[in-house]
Amino acid sequence: MIPEIGHFSLWLALGMALVLGTVPLLGAQTGRADWMVLARPLSYLLFFFVAFAFACLVVSFVGHDFSVRYVATNSNTALPLPYRIAAVWGGHEGSLLLWVQMLALWTVAVAAFSRHLPAAVAARILAVMGLIAVGFLLFMLLTSNPFDRLFPAPPEGRDLNPLLQDPGMVIHPPMLYMGYVGFSVAFAFAIAALIGGTLDSTWARWTRPWTTVAWMFLTIGIALGSAWAYYELGWGGWWFWDPVENASLMPWLLGTALIHSLAVTEKRNSFKSWTVLLAILAFSFSLLGTFLVRSGVLSSVHAFATDPLRGQFILAFLAVVVGSSFGLYAWRAPEVGIGKRFGLWSKESALLGNNVLLVVAALAVMLGTLYPLVIDALGLGKISVGPPYFDAVFMPLMAPTVFLMGIGPLARWKNAELPAIALRLRWAAGVAIAGAVLTGVLAGEVRLVATLGLVMAYWIVGSVLTDLWGRLHPHGMDWAHAPTRLRQIPRALVGMMVAHLGIAVFCIGVVMVKTYEVESDVKMLVGDSTTVRGYTFTFDGIKELQGPNYVAAQGQMRVTRDGHPVADLRPEKRIYRVQQNPMTEAAIDSGLTRDLYVSLGEQVEGGAWIVRVYVKPFIDWIWYGCLFMALGGLLAVTDRRYRRAAEAQ
Amino acid sequence: MTRLSPCSNNSIADMRTAVSRIVISLAWALACVGVLAAEALPASNDPILEARVMKISNELRCLVCQNETIAASHADLAVDLRRQVREMLQSGQNEQQVIDYMTARYGDFVLYRPPFKALTALLWIGPGAMVILGLGTLFVVLRRRSRLGDAAFEPDDKDAPQDPHLS
Amino acid sequence: MMKHVRYLVPFGILLVLLYFLRAGLSLNPKEVPSPLIGKPAPAFSLPRLDQPEQRVSLDDLRGQVWMLNVWASWCVACRQEHPLLVQYAKQAKVPIYGLNYKDERAAGMKWLADFGNPYTASIADRDGRVGIDFGVYGVPETFVIDREGVIRYKQIGPLTPEVLRDTIEPLLKQLNS
Numbered sequence: 001m002i003p004e005i006g007h008f009s010l011w012l013a014l015g016m017a018l019v020l021g022t023v024p025l026l027g028a029q030t031g032r033a034d035w036m037v038l039a040r041p042l043s044y045l046l047f048f049f050v051a052f053a054f055a056c057l058v059v060s061f062v063g064h065d066f067s068v069r070y071v072a073t074n075s076n077t078a079l080p081l082p083y084r085i086a087a088v089w090g091g092h093e094g095s096l097l098l099w100v101q102m103l104a105l106w107t108v109a110v111a112a113f114s115r116h117l118p119a120a121v122a123a124r125i126l127a128v129m130g131l132i133a134v135g136f137l138l139f140m141l142l143t144s145n146p147f148d149r150l151f152p153a154p155p156e157g158r159d160l161n162p163l164l165q166d167p168g169m170v171i172h173p174p175m176l177y178m179g180y181v182g183f184s185v186a187f188a189f190a191i192a193a194l195i196g197g198t199l200d201s202t203w204a205r206w207t208r209p210w211t212t213v214a215w216m217f218l219t220i221g222i223a224l225g226s227a228w229a230y231y232e233l234g235w236g237g238w239w240f241w242d243p244v245e246n247a248s249l250m251p252w253l254l255g256t257a258l259i260h261s262l263a264v265t266e267k268r269n270s271f272k273s274w275t276v277l278l279a280i281l282a283f284s285f286s287l288l289g290t291f292l293v294r295s296g297v298l299s300s301v302h303a304f305a306t307d308p309l310r311g312q313f314i315l316a317f318l319a320v321v322v323g324s325s326f327g328l329y330a331w332r333a334p335e336v337g338i339g340k341r342f343g344l345w346s347k348e349s350a351l352l353g354n355n356v357l358l359v360v361a362a363l364a365v366m367l368g369t370l371y372p373l374v375i376d377a378l379g380l381g382k383i384s385v386g387p388p389y390f391d392a393v394f395m396p397l398m399a400p401t402v403f404l405m406g407i408g409p410l411a412r413w414k415n416a417e418l419p420a421i422a423l424r425l426r427w428a429a430g431v432a433i434a435g436a437v438l439t440g441v442l443a444g445e446v447r448l449v450a451t452l453g454l455v456m457a458y459w460i461v462g463s464v465l466t467d468l469w470g471r472l473h474p475h476g477m478d479w480a481h482a483p484t485r486l487r488q489i490p491r492a493l494v495g496m497m498v499a500h501l502g503i504a505v506f507c508i509g510v511v512m513v514k515t516y517e518v519e520s521d522v523k524m525l526v527g528d529s530t531t532v533r534g535y536t537f538t539f540d541g542i543k544e545l546q547g548p549n550y551v552a553a554q555g556q557m558r559v560t561r562d563g564h565p566v567a568d569l570r571p572e573k574r575i576y577r578v579q580q581n582p583m584t585e586a587a588i589d590s591g592l593t594r595d596l597y598v599s600l601g602e603q604v605e606g607g608a609w610i611v612r613v614y615v616k617p618f619i620d621w622i623w624y625g626c627l628f629m630a631l632g633g634l635l636a637v638t639d640r641r642y643r644r645a646a647e648a649q
Numbered sequence: 650m651t652r653l654s655p656c657s658n659n660s661i662a663d664m665r666t667a668v669s670r671i672v673i674s675l676a677w678a679l680a681c682v683g684v685l686a687a688e689a690l691p692a693s694n695d696p697i698l699e700a701r702v703m704k705i706s707n708e709l710r711c712l713v714c715q716n717e718t719i720a721a722s723h724a725d726l727a728v729d730l731r732r733q734v735r736e737m738l739q740s741g742q743n744e745q746q747v748i749d750y751m752t753a754r755y756g757d758f759v760l761y762r763p764p765f766k767a768l769t770a771l772l773w774i775g776p777g778a779m780v781i782l783g784l785g786t787l788f789v790v791l792r793r794r795s796r797l798g799d800a801a802f803e804p805d806d807k808d809a810p811q812d813p814h815l816s
Numbered sequence: 817m818m819k820h821v822r823y824l825v826p827f828g829i830l831l832v833l834l835y836f837l838r839a840g841l842s843l844n845p846k847e848v849p850s851p852l853i854g855k856p857a858p859a860f861s862l863p864r865l866d867q868p869e870q871r872v873s874l875d876d877l878r879g880q881v882w883m884l885n886v887w888a889s890w891c892v893a894c895r896q897e898h899p900l901l902v903q904y905a906k907q908a909k910v911p912i913y914g915l916n917y918k919d920e921r922a923a924g925m926k927w928l929a930d931f932g933n934p935y936t937a938s939i940a941d942r943d944g945r946v947g948i949d950f951g952v953y954g955v956p957e958t959f960v961i962d963r964e965g966v967i968r969y970k971q972i973g974p975l976t977p978e979v980l981r982d983t984i985e986p987l988l989k990q991l992n993s
């Protein structure tokens with residue numbers, strides 16, 4: 001009964017979305033207040049029905065209802081409860097429902113926090129979100145119904161892919177989708193502004209916090225995915241430039257550009273059509289990502305089970321949404337004025353330079369991801385574009401971006417005096433170079449590419465500190481007033497500094513681990529040990545383990561340094577009972593300055609085990625950096641002016 | 650451990666057995682100590698060669714799983730291809746010859762680093778060209794705007810209110 | 817007017833992108849075409865599966881058009897195409913040689929005994945080296961090789977009646993003329 005009720009709830013949600021997508025929109029066009037005012041309650045109803053359906057699916061999983069095909073393919077009676085819930089979004093149909101759930105959540109949030117918006121604007125925004133919901137609900141109901149029944153119901157399910165039975169799996173997709181889907185809000189704001197002809201700095205001020213929050217979630221989602229791949233997949237890597245990873249990176253890059261562009265538009269009312277284009281692009285790339293992951297067009301370890309019909313539907317949806325947005329853009333954007341004046345060298349142009357570089361980076365990633373498809377479609381053969389290409393192309397693009405990151409915050413609006421900035425930053429540049437070389441020396445070996453990367457990272461730190469200094473001591477050193485001035489720095493600016501520092505931390509992590517990582521592949525008998533970078537790893541044998549739904553051979557590794565115990569690591573080789581695939585679970589000891597990573601290979605003749613031991617310096621800084629970035633975003637949206645605006649509602 | 654024959658009551662034989670037992674125990678003890686203190690041997694016989702094999706293998710795509718390198722993949726074919734790379738390097742061939750060997754049999758698909766040729770020129774040159782084009786366009790647009798009279802712009806009275814902190 | 821054209825650029829790029837994405841829906845990104853089509857088959861010399869003292873080499877097969885079918889007893893998909901092969905072999909239109917890929921002799925012989933033997937002879941590629949030379953990456957695969965020892969066609973995956981009828985038969989006719 002419950003699956004049918006859930007299914008029916010989805011149809012009701014579709015109904016709500018259809019009305020939401022049409023009536024308030026027409027109301028805004030014709031000035032009918034009674035139609036416009038329906039937007040909010042319809043949003044709440046949409047959310048209610050989607051959430052109800054979602055709850056029904058969760059209940060089906062928790063209750064082991066294998067008569068539902070989706071539950072039978074993704075669950076099992078031995079599957080522990082948290083993973084039974086996570087399995088809801090483990091496959092195509094359920095993750096689609098999660099997508100719609102997130103969309104409904106954002107819609108309701110906009111409905112709740114939009115009272116300060118003029119009625120027509122709010123109506124249009126919510127209507128656009130309703131239309132997007134129509135597309136996805138139709139897609140689900142017509143091609144990917146999670147509530148399809150399976151008769152006769154099997155007594156046992158096929159089990160969730162063991163790779164997904166992990167805490168990271170529980171949280172990564174929801175975070176990612178909150179971000180991905182969240183860009184639909186900026187998109188809706190953009191479309192509403194284009195339709196209503198109200199594209200100005202006020203519009204930018206409204207759009208900014210929504211974009212920042214979505215960006216925050218996307219940052220966390222991508223970071224979680226990367227961290228999860230690192231500790232779960234057993235090969236020690238954290239980014240493979242896989243099409244699905246790229247599908248989440250492209251909106252992120254565009255979202256970052258959008259946040260900065262909105263600042264220009266908000267402050268100077270300029271480059272409005274560019275900003276609105278970015279807002280459309282960010283969400284368009286989210287949709288493109290959805291297509292790439294679910295259509296079977298690209299080969300990816302991540303891709304969901306697909307069939308061409310589904311691919312065609314999403315493609316048609318993509319064509320309609322993005323096509324009509326670009327059409328609307330081409331029609332309305334030329335009428336938008338160019339705003340206030342600013343100089344060739346100014347904060348505005350630094351921000352726009354940053355925009356260009358980020359957009360090019362996103363396009364470069366798209367080029368690499370889709371190139372094999374284009375070549376194949378033209379009948380010119382099959383090629384592969386993988387990590388060596390992306391690393392070679394992406395890193396050099398980041399260098400000028402990071403350089404600008406150091407200059408932008410110190411530049412003034414309207415007119416930046418370059419000589420003055422150069423003067424302020426000279427010590428930051430010096431410290432960056434010296435620091436980079438010193439780091440190399442301390443690490444044991446100075447290497448060119450690593451030094452360049454570290455210069456970039458330290459350059460950002462130096463710039464942030466210079467900026468901070470300038471705010472604390474605007475007229476020469478004045479420690480007496482510094483604490484007051486510190487407290488007066490607007491939270492949004494603190495957020496910027498923290499986020500930029502996050503990038504620096506991220507860069508340090510990437511550079512250090514790529515350059516100074518050490519690996520040791522050894523054959524170990526009981527009692528053998530190996531020493532890597534001062535850490536001694538001793539093999540104490542294998543223990544046989546029984547997990548809730550697997551059996552495992554667990555290695556017992558003791559790690560010491562200078563005789564002092566450091567960690568006990570337990571890498572495993574598991575066989576999950578249902579799917580019978582062997583899985584390697586690496587054992588990791590995380591530290592502030594290094595990770596110790598051990599993974600168990602095969603057993604060889606003589607009873608020895610192949611063991612892979614890594615010492616990875618600073619690898620966790622990659623994810624700390626992402627956390628800093630997200631924190632920066634959080635600080636920015638909790639700035640006083642937004643809190644005041646929220647209170648005023 | 651040796652077992653005494655239950656029927657043996659020869660005292661000399663008993664003593665010999667006892668001594669041999671002690672000797673055997675001592676031998677075991679020494680062996681265990683030796684084992685406990687052993688430094689693990691590298692998994693391969695030639696770590697430097699192995700590093701070269703891995704470096705090349707990290708650029709080759711596993712054709713079975715197709716989303717891993719042959720360095721990381723556990724598939725039989727990946728193991729076979731790694732063996733092939735190892736043998737070629739051992740016989741003195743260089744990296745380019747290994748790459749040529751693989752592409753002769755599997756095509757460019759097996760390379761994660763697309764070779765630079767007419768077909769991939771757009772791929773390799775694209776990003777750089779886009780940067781130049783993008784920044785160039787930005788520069789031209791900004792410079793053109795800087796030449797316009799003040800009338801073309803909005804008056805610069807005060808900036809958007811309530812945001813002195815956007816400075 | 818020119819001003820408006822600039823704003824249509826995103827729309828234009830979208831159309832191009834949609835064209836390629838649509839085309840992509842009918843392609844198979846996982847299929848790897850062989851670079852050996854039109855090139856000489858790699859030289860090999862392998863023992864026969866049934867009589868290991870006897871060897872078969874590429875040169876032995878020059879002067880005739882023949883098919884090489886890569887199979888193994890552990891390969892599930894091979895069972896799918898095998899009845900078709902057995903039946904096709906009965907028509908004796910073209911000699912079919914089997915390449916027993918990374919298999920055990922006993923297992924391979926038993927498999928042929930159980931499911932039928934369409935092969936003029938099967939040769940044992942125990943360690944898979946000849947397979948690599950042929951660019952084999954999945955089993956089953958089938959090659960059509962002409963009189964001069966040049967590879968003319970490669971079938972990735974199991975043979976189907978349609979492929980036999982629409983692609984291989986015409987090719988054989990052409991090569992034999």
